[in-house]
Amino acid sequence: MAIDIILLRHATAASKARSQSDKERELTDHGKIEASKMFDAVRCFTKQPMTVVCSPYLRAIQTASYFDKNPNIDARLGAERSSRDLLSVIREFGTEQETLLIIGHSPVLGEAAAAMVGASETGIAYGPATAVFIQIGSTTLLHGVITGVLAP
Secondary structure (H helix, E strand, O other): OOEEEEEEEOOOEOOOOOOOOHHHOOEOHHHHHHHHHHHHHHHHHOOOOEEEEEOOOHHHHHHHOOOOOOOEEOHHHOOOOOHHHHHHHHHHHOOOOOEEEEEEOOOHHHHHHHHHHOOOOOOOOOOOOOEEEEEEOOOOOOOOEEEEEEOO
16 A cells, blocks of 8 residues: 655745734745646646645645645644644545645654655755655555655
C-alpha cells in the first residue's frame, strides 16, 4: 500500500498590517499567479482524485481554492501548530486510492517532510508555493521517499 502526499506551502502573502491578525493575511497578486501555476504543475504530476486539506489561515485557503473550491479546512494545520499535528491529519485523510494535498505553513511542512523521510530534525526549507511530493508505504508515515519537488 502506497500513499502519495504533497506538502505545499501557501503562495506569497501580503505583509501583516498592524491591525490585522496573521490568520487574515491574503495572497498578493504575485501569490495568486504562483498558486495558479502550482495548480497546473501539480495536476501534471498527480493521479486523480485528490483530497485537499488546508490550514484555516486565509492565505492557505486562497491557495487551496485553486485545487478545490471546497477544501477540507483543518485547524491542526495552522501556522502555530506542530509537525505532529500535521502527521495526524495525514493519518486521518491519507488513502492509497487518492493523492493527499496538504496546504500549510513553514516550518511545520518542512519538519513533517523531514520526519517522513528520516531526514534532519531541522526540516526541509520551503519557499512560498513550494511543493514536496512524498510517497509513503503505510500509515506509520515512516520510510517515505521524496519523489519530486516543485517551486514556482
